[in-house]
Structure formats: structure tokens, C-alpha cells
Amino acid sequence: MASTPTNNGRTAAIERKTSETEISLSLNLDGTGVYDVDTGNGFLDHMVSQISRHGLIDITLKAKGDLHVGWHHLVEDVAITLGRAFNEALGEARGIRRMGHAIVPLDETLAMVALDCSGRGYAVIETTLDDTMVETLPGALVKHFFESFALEGKINLHAQIMTGTSPHHKAEALCKALARSLRDALEPDPRAPSQIPSTKGTLSG
Numbered sequence: 001m002a003s004t005p006t007n008n009g010r011t012a013a014i015e016r017k018t019s020e021t022e023i024s025l026s027l028n029l030d031g032t033g034v035y036d037v038d039t040g041n042g043f044l045d046h047m048v049s050q051i052s053r054h055g056l057i058d059i060t061l062k063a064k065g066d067l068h069v070g071w072h073h074l075v076e077d078v079a080i081t082l083g084r085a086f087n088e089a090l091g092e093a094r095g096i097r098r099m100g101h102a103i104v105p106l107d108e109t110l111a112m113v114a115l116d117c118s119g120r121g122y123a124v125i126e127t128t129l130d131d132t133m134v135e136t137l138p139g140a141l142v143k144h145f146f147e148s149f150a151l152e153g154k155i156n157l158h159a160q161i162m163t164g165t166s167p168h169h170k171a172e173a174l175c176k177a178l179a180r181s182l183r184d185a186l187e188p189d190p191r192a193p194s195q196i197p198s199t200k201g202t203l204s205g
Contacts, residue, residue, distance in 0.1 A: 012089035014081050021065035021077040029089050029186055031058025039063040039078055041071060043135040043168075047145065047175045048082070055179035055186075075141045076148050083121075083152025090186075092204060093117060098197040100184030104177040109164030111173035113157070113181045119203035121151035126160040127170060134167040142171045146178070154203075 013026040035052035037045045037059060052059040061082075065074035090096075101114035125146045129139030150157035159178065164170045189197065196202060 010089040010091060012085040014085045014088070016077060016081045018077065019066075020073040021063060023063040023077055023081045024061070025063075025078075025081045025085050026060045027082075027085050027089060028058040029086070031056055034058045035060070037061045039074060040065070040067065041074065041136055043137040043171070044071075044075060044078065044145075046135075047142075047171065048078070050172060050175040051179045051182070053179070054176050055182045057179075057182070071137060071141055072144075075137070075145050079145045079148035080152045083149040083155075086149075086153040086155075090117060092196060092202070093119075094196050095188050095193045096197060097185055097187050097189045098203070100181040100186075102177045102180035102184065103162075104173050104180060106164075106169045106173040106176070107166070109166060109169040109173045110162040111160070111164075111170065111177045112162055113159045113174065113177035115150075115158070115178075115181045115185060116156040117154075117185050117203065118156045118198075119154045120156060121154045122156045123147040123150040124158045127174065128161050128164075129167055129170055132167050134171045137171075139167060139171075142174070146174070 010029040016023040033053040033056045035049045037048045039045055063078050099116045103112045125143045127143045129142050132139045146159055159174055161170050
């Protein structure tokens with residue numbers, strides 16, 4: 001795992017290769033929402049693209065895996081890699097707002113996400129999707145994606161579907177709410193531009 005800070009923002013690039021998956025991912029937390037995503041699963045591509053576009057996080061992601069056993073390994077490892085890249089790019093988190101939240105509507109669906117880039121991974125996820133398919137993706141893997149991203153990104157993440165019927169709308173609204181919450185949390189705090197937002201003086205342990 002390696003990160004490359006630039007004058008224009010916080011970036012990271014990770015190559016992850018196991019006996020189950022092979023993933024190449026780069027991101028820029030200070031981007032404009034540009035994405036190039038190819039995982040082999042159309043709806044997983046859609047989820048990551050929503051996080052990029054609405055979080056203004058540039059993401060380039062190429063992934064392939066042992067799809068003959070299902071989508072679990074690929075979804076999990078994409079989320080792990082995304083979380084690790086996020087944590088690497090964030091660094092010591094100096095000058096950020098740290099916490100963010102969003103309530104996002106999508107037609108009949110309403111999704112809520114609240115998060116804290118606290119350096120301590122934790123996830124409470126209520127998708128109501130566990131027993132259904134979301135287009136090409138088993139609904140239980142939407143929850144698992146959020147959990148894995150939060151734990152590896154060292155984010156305290158709460159996500160909930162407040163109302164809705166369409167599985168597609170539920171998953172997409174959650175991703176948009178995650179994106180907007182991350183964007184809020186990552187924004188510079190003009191009142192504390194050089195401070196680490198913690199009474200401990202660190203968010204890394």
C-alpha cells in the first residue's frame with residue numbers, strides 16, 4: 001500500500017492481490033467526482049460511482065475475482081481496498097470537520113447516513129435488503145460493503161433506510177448519503193485549519 005500526497009489534495013493508490021481477487025484502486029479525496037470503475041458487476045460499479053460523483057472523490061478502480069463462487073469475495077475486497085485507500089489518503093486528518101451526516105431522498109426512498117472519521121472503525125447498517133437482489137448484486141452484500149468500508153477506513157458509520165420499497169433506490173440512496181456525509185466530514189474547517197479534530201491530538205490510535 002502506498003500513498004502519494006500532491007499539492008492538489010490527499011491521494012492514495014493500492015494494489016491488492018489475493019488468491020480470490022485482484023484489485024487496483026487510486027483515489028483523490030480532493031477531486032471533482034471523476035470515476036473510472038470496472039469490477040465486473042454493474043451494480044457494484046454503480047455504487048462506487050455514486051460515492052465518487054456525490055462525494056467529489058476521484059476514483060479509478062479495476063477489479064476481478066473468483067466469480068464462479070459468487071460475488072462475496074469481490075464485493076468484500078473492493079470495500080476493504082476502498083476503505084484502506086481512504087484511510088491512507090486522509091492521513092492524520094488535520095484541519096477537517098471530521099463528522100458528517102446526510103439524509104438523501106430518491107423517489108419513494110429516504111436514506112440516512114451519519115459518520116465520524118474517528119480513526120476507530122465501527123458500523124451499524126440497516127439496509128432492509130438482506131433477503132432480496134439489488135439488480136445484479138445480493139442485497140446482503142450491500143450491507144457487507146458498507147461494514148467492510150467502515151472498518152478498513154477507520155470510520156464510525158451509521159446508515160439506515162428510513163423508508164422505501166425499491167431495492168435499487170435503497171442501495172443507491174445509501175451510497176449517495178454516504179458520499180455526501182464523507183464530503184461534509186472531509187471539508188476543511190475554516191476555524192481550525194491546522195488542528196487535528198480530537199482532544200487526544202490524534203485520530204490514528
